[in-house]
Amino acid sequence: MTCLRFPLTVLLALAALPSFARETPSAPAGLGVPGVGEQQLAAEFWIARQAHVNRVVLDREEILAQNAKLMREDQSMHDLRNLPPGLDRQRVSGWIENLADAPQSPLYDVDGKPVATEVLQAILANRNLHAIPESQATRYGLVVERADLRGFPSRLRVFRSDDDTDIDRFQESAEFPGTPLVIAHESADAEWWFVVSPRYAAWIEKRHVAIGSADQVFGYADKTPYRIVTGASVRTVFTREAPAVSGLQLDMGVRVPVLAAWPPDTPVNGQHSYTAHVIELPTRAADGSLAFAPALLQKNADSAADYLPLTRANIIRQAFKFLGERYGWGHAYNARDCSGFVAEVYRSMGVLMPRNTSDQGVSPAFGKRKFTDADDRALRYKAARATRVGDLIYIPGHVMLAIGSLKGDPWVIHDTTGISYRSTGGSLTRATLNSVSVTPLVPLLFNDQDSYIDRMRSIVRIRPPSATEAPTLQ
Template identity: 75%
Template structure:
């Protein structure tokens, strides 16, 4: 407790204790959490501090133009519609090997036991790279349930130390029902497919994907009208008649088409539909083929008839819907990590983003300011303090979403394992958060010598990007 008291004493100055016209009275601080008050855990606290919080930043056509630019110019993205009708061996092999080969450092399983060299070789052999055909027809599919994307075809969770069970080094990302994919290869045991999604290429369990024609897949993706999931996640209504569609999880930003023309008095899976939306979901037959079936999504679930307007108030409201969710590296633990978090917030407003921080922070599709070693600490600090709500601050391996300022000091919400700060007696103290958390930006320490601000690599601002504008100017 002494450590936390010391920590709070260091950070209280950041908690709006000075009485000014627009500030609330001195807040009651929560213990041990970086000087955060209860009021600061609500989106409305930060929205109230914004000018023109409901002003539209980008309209629908502008967002679609930005998404098109992202797919056209960002090498981390994959425009599945423009892939050739036949894939050659080298292309598929490059995708698979792009995730890396045998790890160079020792790994441990979830029980802390070393992963043997033989076990590692068996996993690598399961990729059966030698079986990739010289040429193959491009196959398409739809994801039928939330699923993991893995760097290797195995469920084995591996870690770099025997006391870590959070950062699974084989976990890459997650995909959601209705995501289109190209199926490029199969594992030797037949349980895994290597797939290319719009934002990532990796291994997925075959049972999570149904194979269809390009017309079926893209016809489903384009289908209208639809519902957009605007909650952190929602679930379809329970049904014992269709277990695969029962309580199916749909995460923020997922788009599901409505089943138009469903007869008003015809039950869906044994239930009258007047209190729910009848939606159309992809299904997987026993032979792996694609089909479609109706399911119910309650009308009081957090969904919308279209993407939310891109405004500061919506960015903040959407971000705070994840507050307190457990950190999940690569979408593990049925959650998400820092880049997945910001990506899904913006996806609920129709904005597409690359999957990883390393790609998000430099994407040619976004307005941004990029920092180099030539930027002085004073210049970095000035940029951090000028960041606006909705801006994305990138440091190596991490991204934070700016939510506003208190007494001129920037605050962020981010999905993080923890925060390290300096105490008044110049000690570094680590607070384990492991969740979507609200913190001040300035006190966060990257290492013994540098703060997060010292290590900033870019600040991305989602806003119009004129064709004549240099991409290094926010």
């Protein structure tokens, strides 16, 4: 789930830059980010600047075709429905050992104290690799509440320096209620499963997973009718009668079945349902088995009867629903990181994406303009200026979503720890953002030699899968 954490000491040789990179906008008083005023923080400001803003980019059939191509051709994805009925030791151990290497450099805990070698050794041993059977039946489950995915079976948060408590190096991602899983292995302490989801393979606490048959798991995922969460997140209605489905968080793009035939005169967990949608959620029985329970999702909650149309207006509106949310590496802090942010925006419109920036930016399912060392600064700048709303701009470890341009220069919304740039007077300025933020692209500096534009690896454009040519971005 790499998202860039930029160094504080970022310098750029101004004499080596063309004029477009030297003309860094000054930061307005009170906001402290170059060129950004209150109007740039409103979705409607950017929507109003677009032509054909409500034109459908891909229709539902085209999106389904693209999703199928992603599952078929992208090696970072896992087609759980087509896994064999049994898993051999080589496959399972490969999943586990390819996820994370044993730590080779010092790590620190949340108090800034070094993590003892014997503690790390115990965590590695908890993977229980020697107990992986030569063969096992493929088991399935559903996630019952938002849960962290970890690189190792441990709740210990670890960091690379004694003054960093944000980037937990054992944190990988998160999964959401209703996500299908394959359960591949159990930790030595019997508190963790190693699981494979459609987009990731990692460790999850067992208490967040309910085990069921393939028919139960995929039957739930395919059930209709359904609601799509279109807000940044919503919560089910509180109920003390059913704690497992009370106040449950559902993040953007989560799909939940609707019990449309629920009798209107029958209360749901002690409450009349006429002001809410009666939805069905997976729950975990005491023995870990899968069950289902009704819950209420208020009708005024931000959800829809189907995926939103994929339009430029919806891309902008959905992205701005996260504006100001705290940056969360690997979906930590009950939030998300840069790649999770863009994936969840697109998921609300039915578009699947790989989990990590390194996979998103090269996926064979998407149209893209790749950049190499042979591409000079002028060409890269021209391509950046040609981006459209919804294009995804990838630099090493980071992704940004294009939202439009001002005076011909591109602007982006992205989930970032911070940015570095030159003020009007030429001094280096660092803004620690740690949130979903709106910024111009041109002034942003990557390191002491390069700007973001200098380090672009690709620009991805979501487009019909029948269009085989790369976007010209001219």
